[in-house]
Amino acid sequence: MVRRKHRKLSEDDQEVWSKVTQTTAPLHSVKPFKVTFNPEPERVPMAQKPSRQMIRPLTQIGGIRPEARVTINLALDPMKASEKPDHQMDRKNFDRLRKGKIKPDARLDLHGLTAAQAHSELTTFIHRSHAAGKRLALVITGKGNSTRVEEGIMPTRQGILRHSLPHWLNRPDLKPKILQITPAHAKHGGGGAYYVYLRRTR
Template sequence: MSRRRLRPDELDLWRQVARTAEPLHPAQARPKATLPVGARPEPPERVGPAPIQHFTVGQTSARGGPSHDVLPGLTDRMQAQPVTMDRKAYDKLKRGKLAPEARIDLHGMTVDRAHGALSGFIMRTHSDGKRLVLVITGKGRRSDAGGPIPVRQGVLRHNVPHWLSLPPLAGLVMQVTNAHNRHGGGGAYYVYLRRPR
């Protein structure tokens, strides 16, 4: 779009309109400038960018904290859980002196099938009044299939404690701990259930 010069009658009309106009924001209003007939306004001065201040990489980062945030291993997390059941019974359980009243073996199941089977098993055994059950997950595959996405060893082994901590199972479960070697060791869990009400 090209700019054309205003004719004298158009310029007079513009000046009349400009004199009667009121600014929307008086504090921000610029002083009125009058231009001679046929003159063009000067372009505004160009201001360059502010100079960059000196800095060093990482100067505003938090210091003294851990250099990485890694989730502890499954065994460490299981041992760090507080004991919510009777302490004497817990000590017997850890030594393998208590016999499980029921067991479920999740070997060879897909994650979806294992989740459903575990949920049904826990609900049934709780309604039957059983307190200690054994959930066998296995230790998982020893090698990765080499696909583009790495697969965690022992998918069921890592998911079972998580599933037991979510509703509706969380309200039925009192304690989850690794099984003693005579009941499967690192490939199984003891699940101590609450009393049915």
């Protein structure tokens, strides 16, 4: 094998080579770059649970007092709710009333009315009956059927009158005029009616 002799560069070649080396950078000066696939997503720290000091009872917010809390129990039997634990009438007349032996001298039938209409009619009826000196008023609501609803913008469940009547009669505008409320005897409507025994007019 014949070794080739290195030829010396001419002055022109040296000048060209000098210009080339001035405009280029050596390969080892270029930093290698790394390619990473499927990087892990940045982890977001979870919100800390509020401490007990940060949580305040509802009664401490906005000045709400515990005694202002309202409890509504729709499961209460209106017949039991209407029974006063200590009857205001004398025992003899109260027993006669419950046995249907006292004839009502005023009567109101709320069948077919909405709750709003019934409430208005009842209020007027009690005021007029009391002013006229009536003593025993019979208010008929019907027993109602929870499977039926009245048609209208605000459907009313059948039986709502039966449940609402004792509460309406205990409102401040009517309660002072009433001595006793109790379910009517079977011959006067039974579970679908109430006796409202009015106080004497003064």
